Amino acid sequence: MDSALIPKGVKRCSLGLFTLGIAVAGAVLLWGVYAMLLCWIKGLNQTNMNDYYGFALWIWADLAVIALGGGAFFTGFLRYVIGKDELKNIINYAVIIGFICYSSALLILAIDVGQPLRSWFIFWHANVHSMLTEVAFCLSCYFVVLIIEFIPLILENRQLDKVPFFHNLSHNMHEVMAIFAATGAFLSFFHQGSMGGIAGVLYGRPFGSREGLLVWPWTFFLFTWSAAACGPCFTILVTWITEKITKKKLVKDNVIRLLAKISGWMLATYIIAKIIDTWYWATVTAPSMGFTLMDFYSNNAFYGIWILVLEIFVCGVIPALILITKTGRNNSKLLMTAVILAVIGVCINRWVMVLQMMAMPVLTFENWVLYLPSWQEVATTILPVAYGVIVLALSYRYLPVFPQEKELNPID
């Protein structure tokens, strides 16, 4: 029934099956929307946040999806600015994933603030000293860049492409895409960094506070670096999941391996920098505030030292070693293990920099406070996942997302 919309030369599942899949994701989406409306109508008392946990699950989700969405800016940078031509075969998907991640981040922020209708104050009454101001400006600007990068792909839909204006617009936008890719990389450097700066500048919070360069704490650079390293891993992971669901090879191995190799070296250098940062923090910064490393990790089992080992060694050093070695990359199981570990690692990093920082007391006469999110928080955090699945499914079905699909899956 919708065959006229499906790209030529590729095969898609039946509309019935597709609709069923969309309906399942849609049901989850509606659950999230219901929770979102509760938060907007009744207020943030619907959450389990409190005055000790002003930042909680949502801020973690924000930081995590933006790090994972980093595949868009970094792949775009590699493809258009550095000139890694092979990556044209995965750049479309990276852009769509980035678009989903950033739009999700903006939505979560809109739910997270106590007075959503005043959100524009961040632009109108901007405090230039605040990392959050920089995040708001760069994030909004980069989201516009992502829309600009997504539009030509949408215009390549079989029916839209028949309209001469759309066809020419799409062609011309492709021609100037390098400018937007460079702009996106520039903006991303700052907002990914500012995300890290959010915790790093909190000099009243010894767990998050870091020294740095001029006005930028080291977390500023570490967050950008880790997003550039792990964002492409997320792109590879989502591509792999898509291939499993569609039961098709969509991107050639050499493309995946190239991205994995670059990602691996980024991860390797990042994790060295992260280890140096952690070492300096543990031996110099924290002791100057009266804390030892184990003060941060020995109160309860949930925030034990295992979380640091898991983040840095298991989800940092190991995937980096796998990805920088040819043997590791050429073994698909090892490659995917490394990719999954890297994605988990960056999510843990964002988790501890938000949740563990909040959990730990600073006053000597206060105690650790642990927190369990309410169902409304969980539902609104899952909402973007369902939304992402729907956007990816629609894009895959109706747009020529993977240039190598026809070649890899010839129709008899």
Place this chain on the structure above:
Amino acid sequence: MKKEHKHENTKKFGMVIDLDKCTGCGACMVACMAENNVPFKKDESDKLDSITWICVYKLTNGKSFPDTEICYLPRPCMHCSGIGEHGHSPCVSVCPATATDYDHTTGIVSQIYTRCFGCRYCMAACPYHARYFNWWDPVWPEGMEKSLNPDVSPRMRGVVEKCSFCFHRYQAAMDKAYTEGRRELEEDEYQTACTQACPAGAITFGDLDNPDHKVYELKKSPNAFRLLERLKTNPKVYYLSSRDWVRKAGDNYLEAESKVKKKIV
């Protein structure tokens, strides 16, 4: 925040709280709530989302009977000046919408409720937990709205609030002084509600830089300390205690620095 504010009328209002005198009666908390229209819930058993601009902590020395000692510690907003007195308080520097500001003429950290959009970054930044979020709209028991303080605006759901050092009292005192042709206040013309309510006289309030004010000398006492000085937040609330373990409870120390851990009860 970068502007230099060095004109001679600049004040640095602050507090000195004598912990040896504090009995933990909570009168300061009650007075503060009444003075500043601080909302409360029907069930206040969950203290993690209760609003208490000044909160009295109970500290113990961690020793068992008969060596147990306790100390009550009232904690208002510290009105931090930040590193180098630049007004880069932990909270002020992070607020994305300039909804909280450092007033260089008084040293008071303000909170603009109608500008705050509830991101709670300031709460994450404050190591003293002196900032509170309005998780609910304020609901007053029948008739109580008639006894609200008309000089203080009640806050709506979704914004952050905190101790203002009863700034509305400063404004009223300055208005009165201006009508009388004065530009300076006497020490007793501007006092916070908690200071006046404390039956033990444990709280002293005034201009920390004015030699005529009691706090000027009190803060120089060898028994004076501030909370978390090592973080360089530069608070304007000083505490006095003749007990060593209480003074040590004000900051975190490494084992080698003879750290003494306290427990909240």
